[in-house]
Amino acid sequence: MEFTKREENGVIILEISGRLDLGSGGKLKEEIKKHIDREQTSIHLNLANVEFVNSSGLGALVSIMKEIRLHKGRLTLSDLADYVREIFDITQLSHIFEIFSNEKEAINSYILVG
């Protein structure tokens, strides 16, 4: 897994590519933790280039979401490939994550929420 990082309107945006699994999930958690420690708790993950997610990767995302919510922040996801979206649906995680069809919509939602 690799990621690029940037900030837009106070939201930290990570574009993730590759596999999100047991090993990479841990790395992602560590990266997000650094931002939470700096009180940057508006986090968006663009998953457009994620080629594979398994339950360990999902577990990492759940852990990240819980940590962000604990710090009164917000986690959004966007650009899920069909097969990734299906895994969220099967596990019913699509009900608890804020998932947007594209990054622009997700970032706009932060502006609307204020």
Added chain:
Amino acid sequence: MNKFEKKYYSNTESEGIMYNDVKLFLMVNNIKKNMLHNILLAVSEGFTNALVHGNNYDKNKMIKINIEVNNNNVNADIIDEGEGAIMAISSRVPSDYMKEGGRGIDLINHYADKVALKNDDKTGGLHLSMKFNKSRYSDQIWQKSNS
């Protein structure tokens, strides 16, 4: 019939090596894209269960992957050398949305057409067998797989 057989060390790095090995084997055997992804996911879940719960990251224990491709099916077997995996699976509780684990067996059951668990006579660990029917995958278009 084409066969893939390989043993992996019980560490996190093996996860990616196994993924690439199995993906290449399935691609060489002309497994269609959506079927390939479903098999990779189910095998990955079985591998992670073997690594974490079965062998408990014990560097002296191996995880064996066998895959067979024939005209009608793809069969995948994952065998560990530990004692924890079958306990982890049999003692799990229904998924709590906010729990970080417990979803792997749900995904295996969703994507594999047939799933069997038993204690392996040789290793004493868990032997997970999965069967995937090629007939379910009529084309390259992604479709809901539990039809």
